[in-house]
Amino acid sequence: MASGSQAYDLSRYEPREEEPKVRLVKRTQPVKSIYGLRPITLVMAAVIVVSVTCLLLYNNAMISEISAEITAATDQLEQLQNENKRLNRELDAKMSNETVADIAVNELGLNKLENYQIAYVNLSSQDVVTAKNSGGTSIFSIIGRAITKIQEYLKF
Numbered sequence: 001m002a003s004g005s006q007a008y009d010l011s012r013y014e015p016r017e018e019e020p021k022v023r024l025v026k027r028t029q030p031v032k033s034i035y036g037l038r039p040i041t042l043v044m045a046a047v048i049v050v051s052v053t054c055l056l057l058y059n060n061a062m063i064s065e066i067s068a069e070i071t072a073a074t075d076q077l078e079q080l081q082n083e084n085k086r087l088n089r090e091l092d093a094k095m096s097n098e099t100v101a102d103i104a105v106n107e108l109g110l111n112k113l114e115n116y117q118i119a120y121v122n123l124s125s126q127d128v129v130t131a132k133n134s135g136g137t138s139i140f141s142i143i144g145r146a147i148t149k150i151q152e153y154l155k156f
Helices: 039-094 096-106 137-156
Strands: none
Touching: none
16 A cells, blocks of 8 residues: 555545625515614604694794784774774864854854844745636636646645
């Protein structure tokens, strides 16, 4: 067995160092977060919550502003109504008979009427209408007089 160098090749039995193979593993399900939802779902939910909160705050601010405007308008209305009442009282005071008489005497120089300035008119005479006698004896004038007498009788 000794013919040259025939030695045993023990390297065949030594442990081999193989480089580990890198494998790419494809996931069949999307990445899930701690709560079992995708991250984009959580981001969208957060955006919706923030936007609804902002809208509610804006709505409350607008309601407060409009309420302040209503209060201011109500106060102004009350002031104007009070001023209207004051002006109406002032107008009534200026239109009284005593004030008018005082202005007529002092500012305009008018005086009360004297007896010689008054002229009386007697309207106690009867209300009578006299028709001019046309003296017509035609049939139409006779019929007209008859109709007139009937109307006077019936008091038209």
